[in-house]
Amino acid sequence: MLTKIAGGDIIDPVNGRLGKGDLWISDDKIAAAPAAGAADRTIDADGCIVMAGAIDIHSHIGGGNVNTARLLLPEQHAAHQARPATTPLSNAGWSTFQTGCLYAKMGFTTVVEPAMSPGAALHTHLELADIPIIDKATLAILGNDDFLLSMIRDDASSTMIEDYVAWTVASTRALGVKVINAGAAAAFKENVRTFSLDDVVPSYGVSSRKIVKTLQAAVGSLGVPHPLHVHCNNLGSPGSADTAAATIAAAEGLPLHLAHLQFYGYGTEGKRRFSSAAARLAELVNATPEVTIDIGQVMFGQTVTISSDVMRQFSARGSAQPKKSVIHDGDGNGGGIVPYRYGKDFYGTMQWAIGLELFLLIDDPWRVFFTTDHPNGAPFTAYPALFELLMSREARTEMIAGLSPSAMALSTLAAIDREYTFEEIAIMTRAAPARLLGLTDRGHLGAGATADIAVYRRDDNIANMLGQAAYVFKDGDLVVQDGEITHYRWGKALRLNPSPDKAMLRRLEDYHQQRYGLSLDWFDFPDSAVAREQPFGEVACRT
Amino acid sequence: MAVAWIGNRETLVERAAAHAAALLGSSRCPVFSLDTDIHGTRAAIALAERVGAAYDHADGAAVSREAALFTDKGAMTVAPGETRRRADVVVIVGELPQIHHQFVGELAETVPDLSAPDLSAKNQREIFLVGSNETSAPRLSNGRTATLLSCGEAGLGATLAALRAQWRGRQTSQPVSNFDDFAKALEAAHFPVFLFSGDATDGLALEMLQGLITDLNRKSRASGLHLPASENGWGSALASTWMTGFPLRTGFARGFPEFDPWRYDVARMIAAGEADLHLRISSSIVQPKKKRNRMALIALAKTHEPVAGAAVTIAIGEAGVDHQAVVYSSRTGSLRSVDARAASELPSAATVVRLVASHVSAEAALPC
Numbered sequence: 074m075l076t077k078i079a080g081g082d083i084i085d086p087v088n089g090r091l092g093k094g095d096l097w098i099s100d101d102k103i104a105a106a107p108a109a110g111a112a113d114r115t116i117d118a119d120g121c122i123v124m125a126g127a128i129d130i131h132s133h134i135g136g137g138n139v140n141t142a143r144l145l146l147p148e149q150h151a152a153h154q155a156r157p158a159t160t161p162l163s164n165a166g167w168s169t170f171q172t173g174c175l176y177a178k179m180g181f182t183t184v185v186e187p188a189m190s191p192g193a194a195l196h197t198h199l200e201l202a203d204i205p206i207i208d209k210a211t212l213a214i215l216g217n218d219d220f221l222l223s224m225i226r227d228d229a230s231s232t233m234i235e236d237y238v239a240w241t242v243a244s245t246r247a248l249g250v251k252v253i254n255a256g257a258a259a260a261f262k263e264n265v266r267t268f269s270l271d272d273v274v275p276s277y278g279v280s281s282r283k284i285v286k287t288l289q290a291a292v293g294s295l296g297v298p299h300p301l302h303v304h305c306n307n308l309g310s311p312g313s314a315d316t317a318a319a320t321i322a323a324a325e326g327l328p329l330h331l332a333h334l335q336f337y338g339y340g341t342e343g344k345r346r347f348s349s350a351a352a353r354l355a356e357l358v359n360a361t362p363e364v365t366i367d368i369g370q371v372m373f374g375q376t377v378t379i380s381s382d383v384m385r386q387f388s389a390r391g392s393a394q395p396k397k398s399v400i401h402d403g404d405g406n407g408g409g410i411v412p413y414r415y416g417k418d419f420y421g422t423m424q425w426a427i428g429l430e431l432f433l434l435i436d437d438p439w440r441v442f443f444t445t446d447h448p449n450g451a452p453f454t455a456y457p458a459l460f461e462l463l464m465s466r467e468a469r470t471e472m473i474a475g476l477s478p479s480a481m482a483l484s485t486l487a488a489i490d491r492e493y494t495f496e497e498i499a500i501m502t503r504a505a506p507a508r509l510l511g512l513t514d515r516g517h518l519g520a521g522a523t524a525d526i527a528v529y530r531r532d533d534n535i536a537n538m539l540g541q542a543a544y545v546f547k548d549g550d551l552v553v554q555d556g557e558i559t560h561y562r563w564g565k566a567l568r569l570n571p572s573p574d575k576a577m578l579r580r581l582e583d584y585h586q587q588r589y590g591l592s593l594d595w596f597d598f599p600d601s602a603v604a605r606e607q608p609f610g611e612v613a614c615r616t
Numbered sequence: 617m618a619v620a621w622i623g624n625r626e627t628l629v630e631r632a633a634a635h636a637a638a639l640l641g642s643s644r645c646p647v648f649s650l651d652t653d654i655h656g657t658r659a660a661i662a663l664a665e666r667v668g669a670a671y672d673h674a675d676g677a678a679v680s681r682e683a684a685l686f687t688d689k690g691a692m693t694v695a696p697g698e699t700r701r702r703a704d705v706v707v708i709v710g711e712l713p714q715i716h717h718q719f720v721g722e723l724a725e726t727v728p729d730l731s732a733p734d735l736s737a738k739n740q741r742e743i744f745l746v747g748s749n750e751t752s753a754p755r756l757s758n759g760r761t762a763t764l765l766s767c768g769e770a771g772l773g774a775t776l777a778a779l780r781a782q783w784r785g786r787q788t789s790q791p792v793s794n795f796d797d798f799a800k801a802l803e804a805a806h807f808p809v810f811l812f813s814g815d816a817t818d819g820l821a822l823e824m825l826q827g828l829i830t831d832l833n834r835k836s837r838a839s840g841l842h843l844p845a846s847e848n849g850w851g852s853a854l855a856s857t858w859m860t861g862f863p864l865r866t867g868f869a870r871g872f873p874e875f876d877p878w879r880y881d882v883a884r885m886i887a888a889g890e891a892d893l894h895l896r897i898s899s900s901i902v903q904p905k906k907k908r909n910r911m912a913l914i915a916l917a918k919t920h921e922p923v924a925g926a927a928v929t930i931a932i933g934e935a936g937v938d939h940q941a942v943v944y945s946s947r948t949g950s951l952r953s954v955d956a957r958a959a960s961e962l963p964s965a966a967t968v969v970r971l972v973a974s975h976v977s978a979e980a981a982l983p984c
Contacts (some may be wrong), residue, residue, distance in 0.1 A: 143857045147862050404695050442623055
């Protein structure tokens with residue numbers, strides 16, 4: 074089937090295409106304009122902008138911890154309207170089905186769940202498989218697991234460590250590797266309550282820095298396209314900017330991605346000893362080209378924090394609103410679920426301002442990524458409002474007027490004039506994530522790319538415009554029209570598939586028998602267990 | 617072998633499914649009770665939405681108590697693997713379902729692989745049992761018995777309350793037996809773990825246990841291992857939660873999911889005469905109680921004969937026996953894929969439920 078999206082303003086930074094024109098789709102791919110012949114279907118995009126489908130690199134959309142958060146908070150996500158007949162369960166609050174629909178309506182077509190516990194990989198993929206329309210991917214968590222810590226302690230060869238990382242990525246069907254407060258979850262099990270980059274995990278004698286560097290090297294050597302995704306130590310603490318700065322310095326010329334940097338943008342100035350260190354961190358990021366970051370923007374209102382940083386979440390239990398939480402010591406990281414309400418008080422204002430400062434002070438839109446760390450900073454449904462804040466200084470000024478003056482006095486935000494352009498938005502939410510994740514088939518509108526396309530009708534109200542796409546195509550299939558889902562289709566989970574080393578498999582079999590009293594197959598699963606046709610799409614490692 | 621019946625009359629599965637769909641379509645208040653694997657649950661919830669049914673686990677009370685701990689209170693929990701690796705003190709809280717006794721025995725036979733040098737002179741985990749002389753405890757190897765922590769005739773909740781109070785240095789009118797041994801063990805412990813289930817433990821006792829665990833974590837580490845009353849039940853609760861946002865005891869009577877653990881207690885709905893159609897999905901055969909109303913029964917069960925009193929019976933296979941399945945495993949604390957141990961041609965619950973659903977008129981395809 075040949076489709077023409079006619080007369081839209083095309084924004085495709087990768088291919089240098091900016092301006093009015095037509096875009097052609099042949100079945101599930103973007104195609105060059107045909108020399109002859111008419112389109113089977115024409116979409117009138119006059120007055121619209123046309124971009125590739127957006128990609129979210131860090132959003133907690135499925136898996137054990139996310140589901141525990143749902144379980145903990147039934148009062149927060151009641152369905153509020155009868156279901157439309159065409160999309161079953163799409164209005165079931167915070168369900169997998171609603172997640173896919175809400176993302177698609179905003180023009181997002183690929184979303185990465187960034188914290189998959191290897192032991193809960195099947196559970197995670199089952200949830201992701203019930204998220205309609207969009208493609209998904211996961212990052213497997215390593216860095217608090219006994220097997221890796223023991224290998225580092227025992228000076229295992231880099232080849233052995235790479236074999237283990239490769240096995241983890243392959244068996245969990247992951248697209249990359251994440252380390253979360255490296256070593257802290259293991260240390261917390263031994264009653265350590267704070268943990269920094271050069272602290273050492275009891276019983277292993279391994280520092281957090283050593284774990285990060287070991288995994289960074291392994292990920293690079295294996296050709297995993299996405300650099301090691303790092304959740305640093307000391308998240309949320311005043312002075313955590315020092316930790317982030319030390320971690321940025323630890324990149325040492327090799328690619329490293331720091332997640333939700335906003336939560337580390339905290340200095341210790343002012344009478345409350347809580348201030349913005351965003352300008353300092355932005356300067357460091359600007360000067361460190363091997364580092365990429367995403368923000369984890371805070372927006373005001375009720376949310377729930379979901380993190381595999383169990384030590385941090387344990388310490389945050391006292392601030393739970395409503396007053397209930399779950400803390401789980403897992404085989405590796407575990408996790409903590411703590412509901413929270415960001416208010417417009419000093420602290421909430423400061424966190425909000427720090428995120429925006431980072432967005433606006435980091436120069437290169439190829440290295441800063443658009444996230445709220447859903448749902449930790451805010452639910453992803455806050456994205457349209459966040460786009461508006463980035464693209465309109467006036468919107469920021471209006472917002473600032475209702476916030477804590479004492480917090481704003483410790484922030485540079487009010488003095489920043491920058492407004493993101495649509496081209497920069499297209500880089501930050503499409504082109505750059507695809508490049509960061511190694512997804513060459515998407516993030517742009519070149520011929521041969523997967524036909525993931527978002528069409529937005531121009532509107533002075535940016536939030537309205539980007540919150541309800543006029544048209545969204547997924548794999549060439551029109552799935553959203555005038556902001557409404559037309560029907561379900563089932564996306565894939567994108568994964569790497571490095572070949573596991575046979576000697577490592579034997580070693581892991583022995584390990585699981587000894588440590589858990591179970592054979593390795595208790596922790597593995599066939600693709601058929603997911604019960605969807607073609608549940609996975611394979612992405613190549615770099616060679 | 618016959619696999620489907622309408623009443624006592626043998627028929628084709630397709631025809632039985634169509635008849636079941638007709639009954640569901642004309643039902644005023646259909647209810648489902650589930651004892652099935654993950655994909656059976658997913659299919660059942662999709663069907664429940666389509667026909668406006670409420671659903672629950674077949675033994676809904678225990679699963680509901682466990683879910684309520686999370687929905688109402690929260691918890692500190694630990695993975696079973698980490699329990700095996702770290703627990704130097706194991707505290708069995710009340711009676712645990714039989715399916716978990718083997719794991720408790722394994723804990724008694726093994727030692728933690730971290731902190732092992734600090735174990736007691738006997739180089740074994742210390743094991744306690746909170747309960748009474750009547751509490752049935754898992755059998756431990758080598759004639760070992762768990763040290764009993766009890767307050768005589770007091771119930772489990774009161775005993776846990778007394779235990780918590782004594783640990784905080786408060787006076788209680790009735791002391792807990794062997795408390796000094798318990799306190800000594802806790803003081804030396806690196807990672808005590810409390811094994812709990814909602815099977816025979818009421819909600820307030822589960823909350824009191826969490827209070828004790830929270831107290832212990834002020835200065836040291838401790839956690840609780842959730843050993844579900846029913847593995848199928850907890851698996852269904854998880855699947856329901858990601859599909860609807862809510863655990864079991866959710867209903868679609870108004871077209872969208874509503875979670876109400878009293879209103880959608882399927883056993884209560886049946887007993888009160890609210891339900892007029894009961895779809896029961898369980899590989900085991902449960903003979904229905906004597907009918908007190910005109911409620912019709914659709915039974916999906918592993919059977920070679922019609923279930924007595926059922927309007928429709930369709931034979932299904934057993935997950936992990938007749939067909940590959942995904943189930944909750946309390947041994948890993950997550951979902952697990954299991955192969956068919958003795959593959960047969962009996963269809964899975966999911967297959968049959970989808971077949972039934974295909975006969976219910978709707979505008980959209982099922983989501984799963």
